[in-house]
Amino acid sequence: MASYETTLREGKKLARRQDKETSAVEMLFLHFSGLKPTELYLKFNEEMPEAAIAQFMDGLDRYICHDCPVQYIIGETLFFGYPITVNESVLIPRFETEELVEKVLELADGLFPFQPVKILDLCTGSGCIAIALKMELPNALVFASDISQEALAVAKKNATKLQADISFFQGDLFESLQGETFDIIVANPPYIPETEKVAKIILDYEPHVALFGGRDGLDFYDRILQEAPKYLKHPGFMAFEHAYHAASKIRGWGQKAFPSAKIYTEQDMQGKDRMTFIIFQ
16 A cells, blocks of 8 residues: 555646646545644655545546546635635635635724624625624624525525524515615625636636626626615625736726715735725714
């Protein structure tokens, strides 16, 4: 049998030959070996069980030869420090969305410092935003909605796993939330234009219903902001993640929906216009 070291080295070699990331190989290896990094270091020269090698090589084949995202192979990813289950019914959470959550927490602390807030996460997908906000704001009343029953099943599983008390609703945007109002509305809807070329690893595996937002990628923002005045409390705020080219249009729609609101866009860590906020006071 091969050692842990030999198996990992061989996996990285196969990845490099196909221009794949060796960091992804390391993630797969740790998952299928069942070891933490410190444990792996201590066992590096020991023989790796044949069953674990076979599972690792199968996962490696799915990643290298079939372009399956590592997170789907493992079935989990970290978001805001919390383990989130993912499968092909939901998008894999991105780093940019963690930045959105951080900004929402900062705003909530500034606008509602001593009171529990009622939050809505639209297009919740895996539930990562709703769950992170609930975990960081335990006294908040958190609602989450999505049009996909399959996505909601994943979101509910994540909430149960992390003991996050969240109310989930199935429907198109606000469809299942008639009569409810919220202090905070967060939305990370599908925003890739239908005409945009998308990487094969995304197109082949991630759900199209969660990726594409119409011809210019802005359909959902327009619809959300047309309906939002009925659902946002005064004071309250909305927070959007969006494509870097979308900020000016979203600000324009926001100004139309909330003429007296403060509206601004912030950049992500790559320096791209990624988040727009509408503060209604």
